[in-house]
Amino acid sequence: MQQLDGDAGGEQVVRTIGADHVALREQVLEELRRRIVDGEYREGERLTETRLADDFGVSRNPVREALRVVEAEGFVHILPRRGAVVATLDETAVRDLFAVRQQLETLAAGLAAERATPAGIASLRTLIDEANTATAAQDFDRVAELNSAFHRAVIEVSGNRWLHSISAAMYHHVHWVFRVGAAQRAPHSSEEHVRLVDAIEAGDAEAASTAARLHVEAAAKAALG
Template identity: 80%
Template structure:
């Protein structure tokens, strides 16, 4: 009886621990992306544990994950600090985006169903409404949602796998300049979706390429 109770207790604690780590990870990542924790800001385990109302263990595990994702750097004598999006990091990100997104848009144009196109149109409508309302947190969420939807519609599982981690950083970069980029980004997205709806692979790939180039220019030269 005692042995069975102990086994159940161990499984329950283990499950809760993993869930707690994931919750801390999600919230830590969100606060970095949304700028609540600024680039270069020091993040101690004690401070984060207090911010999230948890022990240091799930914080320590979450910090390891965001370090591997590139959101945090561990520096000598300083510990964990929020990474800085310098010009090299931004250029590298957009170089990969251009390759992945042009391929994804072209494949999506070949493979999209009517339901897929309707899904993309709904995201465009929601993004338009969020832009009008100046809800730039929502605009950033919808920006990532649209790109990830195109990648999913492409039907290429390798693109989906490669893009999953990258789009946290895409969201981060977009959020920094969302107020300026949102109206232009929405118009560029319309061209991509229109080409996908028309089944025109070359036009979709070209619209995606031009969109990524415009986004890169805006990120590198915000003024």
């Protein structure tokens, strides 16, 4: 539904009814997801609509809608008469995540080596530098965020829109898993990222795919202990 509002100059401006509500829902969703991923809401913790509405200073409606999304993404379970409970990163879920990552990221790396532009390479190296700075500052929330941003950027450089589409939700979970052990993993991850970008910049698809596979294997080993 649309409504016409007049501005100071007498011109009519189209305002979409409900647009503010949609924006609020997205803000609640982003913040709810962030708090789960960063560990502010811990695994197994109960999240009632009333509590979340109080936490965010909003009504229960955008909270209810955000909970539906994070349930579909696998971050919470909705239990009868209990409400939402933060999901647990059990071993099976983590193994499944890395199995998918290995297939997706090796493909993306090979394509990136074939299609990378100088601007794309520069963006990858910038993300590595920013992650190193955050590691030095021991800002591991930021390191985890930049880790996922780096892998999404490799997919952008690959130029494959299908990989981009199907990976979006996955990298929220990658962030979640990485954050748990970020302090120990960050320096090794950075070195592996550099090797991957070097192979992409060299245009060596086989070397890039291998670097991506070894990186995922190392990350899985660290996450699974």
